[in-house]
Amino acid sequence: MGGADRARSAPPLRGQVFMMRLAGLTIAAMLAGAGFAQAHAAEPTTTPIDCPASVGADVTCLSGQDANGAWYVVAMPADWNRRLIVHAHGGPRMGEPGAADPLEDLDRFA
Numbered sequence: 001m002g003g004a005d006r007a008r009s010a011p012p013l014r015g016q017v018f019m020m021r022l023a024g025l026t027i028a029a030m031l032a033g034a035g036f037a038q039a040h041a042a043e044p045t046t047t048p049i050d051c052p053a054s055v056g057a058d059v060t061c062l063s064g065q066d067a068n069g070a071w072y073v074v075a076m077p078a079d080w081n082r083r084l085i086v087h088a089h090g091g092p093r094m095g096e097p098g099a100a101d102p103l104e105d106l107d108r109f110a
Contacts, residue, residue, distance in 0.1 A: 051075060052107035061106075063099055073102040075110075 051061035058078035065071050087109060093101060 046074065049073070049103070052103065052110065054107050054110040056110075061103075063103065065099070069097070071097055071099050071102050073106050075106055 046062035046064040049061050049063045051059045055061070055075050056077070060076045062074040063071070087105060
């Protein structure tokens with residue numbers, strides 16, 4: 001059983017090498033695109049809304065929804081001192097969360 005009897009695999013054809021490289025580049029591009037889409041999908045957007053009278057004058061209110069579906073309201077006074085107070089409330093509502101829920105909390109606790 002000499003070396004001549006060993007089965008040799010044929011070298012890959014030019015087309016096969018090209019297709020393997022193309023497949024690798026396609027997968028890399030898809031992964032890069034998925035990372036880009038995920039990074040941009042996580043950015044929440046806010047909408048200006050009318051503030052409740054209870055927060056006072058010269059306050060800007062913004063409403064939004066985070067990447068997980070939680071609604072939030074931001075109330076920012078004109079003379080904001082750059083300190084943030086976060087009020088997180090998870091209940092006692094029995095229904096589905098809505099955009100007005102955090103606004104009701106802001107009015108109740110302002």
